[in-house]
Amino acid sequence: MAARFAALEKAKVVVLDKARAATSGPSAFAAGDILCWLPGEEPLEEWIEAYFQVGAGLNSREWLASLLDTNYRLILELNREGFPFEKENGKFLRRSGRGPLVKCVLAPMFKFQEFSRELCLKLGVTFLDRVAVTKIIFSGGQPNGLIGFHVRTGDFIAIQAKAIILATGGCSFRGPFFGQNVVAGEGLRLGLEAGAKLAYMEYGNHYNVSLAAFNTYGQSKFMAHGGKYLNSLGQELLLKGASGNTIVKALVEEVKAGRGPIYMDLTGFRERELIEKLMPNLARLIARSGIDFYGIKHEVWPAFTGTSNAAAAGIFIDRKGMSTVPGLFAAGDTAAKGLIVGGCIGLSGISLAWALYTGFLAGKNAARYAKETPPLRISEEPSFEEEQNTIFTPLRHKEKQFIARDLLIKTSQLMSRVDISLIRSEERILTALKQIKESQQKLIESAARDPHELMIWYETLSTLTVAEAILLSALHRKETRGDFYREDYPEANPELESVLGVEKSGDSLVVTKLGKPEEGYR
Numbered sequence: 001m002a003a004r005f006a007a008l009e010k011a012k013v014v015v016l017d018k019a020r021a022a023t024s025g026p027s028a029f030a031a032g033d034i035l036c037w038l039p040g041e042e043p044l045e046e047w048i049e050a051y052f053q054v055g056a057g058l059n060s061r062e063w064l065a066s067l068l069d070t071n072y073r074l075i076l077e078l079n080r081e082g083f084p085f086e087k088e089n090g091k092f093l094r095r096s097g098r099g100p101l102v103k104c105v106l107a108p109m110f111k112f113q114e115f116s117r118e119l120c121l122k123l124g125v126t127f128l129d130r131v132a133v134t135k136i137i138f139s140g141g142q143p144n145g146l147i148g149f150h151v152r153t154g155d156f157i158a159i160q161a162k163a164i165i166l167a168t169g170g171c172s173f174r175g176p177f178f179g180q181n182v183v184a185g186e187g188l189r190l191g192l193e194a195g196a197k198l199a200y201m202e203y204g205n206h207y208n209v210s211l212a213a214f215n216t217y218g219q220s221k222f223m224a225h226g227g228k229y230l231n232s233l234g235q236e237l238l239l240k241g242a243s244g245n246t247i248v249k250a251l252v253e254e255v256k257a258g259r260g261p262i263y264m265d266l267t268g269f270r271e272r273e274l275i276e277k278l279m280p281n282l283a284r285l286i287a288r289s290g291i292d293f294y295g296i297k298h299e300v301w302p303a304f305t306g307t308s309n310a311a312a313a314g315i316f317i318d319r320k321g322m323s324t325v326p327g328l329f330a331a332g333d334t335a336a337k338g339l340i341v342g343g344c345i346g347l348s349g350i351s352l353a354w355a356l357y358t359g360f361l362a363g364k365n366a367a368r369y370a371k372e373t374p375p376l377r378i379s380e381e382p383s384f385e386e387e388q389n390t391i392f393t394p395l396r397h398k399e400k401q402f403i404a405r406d407l408l409i410k411t412s413q414l415m416s417r418v419d420i421s422l423i424r425s426e427e428r429i430l431t432a433l434k435q436i437k438e439s440q441q442k443l444i445e446s447a448a449r450d451p452h453e454l455m456i457w458y459e460t461l462s463t464l465t466v467a468e469a470i471l472l473s474a475l476h477r478k479e480t481r482g483d484f485y486r487e488d489y490p491e492a493n494p495e496l497e498s499v500l501g502v503e504k505s506g507d508s509l510v511v512t513k514l515g516k517p518e519e520g521y522r
């Protein structure tokens, strides 16, 4: 989306993606719920208040108003352009989900993304697929380009740009859950290293619910339209209106109390046709599995997706979608959603709504920023030669082993533990931090043997950085607020009603208080 809105401003746009831009990330796998207020239904103020109330003091009414008001206009515009949306009698089909006042418009996201790519091509956008970006280059004190490499050929790639938008998704720790295995927090690391601030990192702990038998999604639709969670005694867990992480915490507590496992019962689910249309990959999996998905209850468990999906964590942005570094923008899961969700994790439809809104903000404003920025003098132009040398360092560690994949899996296993990322204590956070620090040291000394392994090496570097930022923020928030739980600090502390930021200081990461969302941007 950011590329489209930048191109509409007549900017020259290049999109780099380590897989295939538009159809590779979680967007293409999404269940297609896009939260959208529409005029003529409830008053806008009612929506703003409902979402503000669940944010636990960490979100902003101004941001909510801007998101809701802008997004319905964008959705009308995309609809006019021919983007696919589900309709009934010529009107947008509306469905509910998890959260306070949830009404979504629906779109088949694979088709939507493919359509978006085609329109971008018509607007003159250049796509460079299979290019992993590894570093932002500075010149004359401002970001001036990106470097990376082709993940198949290993060719070095350097792009000069007066404005850069990081839209690399969140960090699922390349988790095993549906559609999550390409997002490793690389934009967050790139932003941090370029001097940008991250925010809400302690809220980078989104959990979905999946079947235990095989990897699924769509719980928000299932539960909003007739599905139930049952404990082992057959009792229904009453969780209407709760956020995703509150639901998962309730499931975990049932198990801790000896009433597990937890089952999903879809015998009362009424929307099978919609699943076929909006989640064709899930429908195919269900058909292939041979299980009676809708007819009998099935065991479920928590599916960790980290800062990806409806988590709050990301790069701190201003109302133009720009980070604290001029010229560096962020959109989608890379940008901190906390500004609208605060401390509430797992709201339905919020992530696609945020991706659309921040794509618009960042695209439009990055294009304008680039237009207003004079070209660099020849003497200021960056030299990419030195960078070309350092980017491939792991390939030169001939005598060392390739261990990045093992470290990545180990980190994913650690961070997905509910006693590390959902119900926390100082002791466990410190133990986890120690493991992350050890893994960082091992990674730096390790090798990659080909471009594919080099890509995994950089993904591991990013996940370890994001894990460190999450754990440091979690250590700092000595309280329980919204969907952030500390066993050792079970109450809210009014002094911590502040956004926490993480930034680089020398080689270390430091946590600071950024104040209220509107105050925090410096």
Ligand SMILES: Cc1cc2nc3c(=O)[nH]c(=O)nc-3n(C[C@H](O)[C@H](O)[C@H](O)COP(=O)(O)OP(=O)(O)OC[C@H]3O[C@@H](n4cnc5c(N)ncnc54)[C@H](O)[C@@H]3O)c2cc1C
Pocket: 016, 017, 018, 019, 020, 021, 022, 023, 024, 025, 026, 027, 028, 029, 030, 031, 032, 033, 034, 035, 131, 132, 133, 134, 167, 168, 169, 170, 178, 179, 180, 182, 183, 184, 186, 187, 217, 218, 308, 309, 310, 331, 332, 333, 334, 348, 349, 350, 351, 352, 353, 355
């Ligand atoms: C199964 C599933 C169902 C979901 N359902 C919904 C839903 O119904 N409603 C909702 O609101 N949200 C839903 N979500 C969440 C939502 O899809 C995501 O939050 C959103 O799509 C994120 O979009 P994004 O633009 O940030 O980028 P993403 O779609 O995350 O894409 C990021 C892209 O960046 C590329 N990339 C990453 N690192 C690099 C690098 N170093 N160099 C180059 N390229 C890189 C990746 O290859 C990828 O193409 C769902 C997610 C999943 C997985």
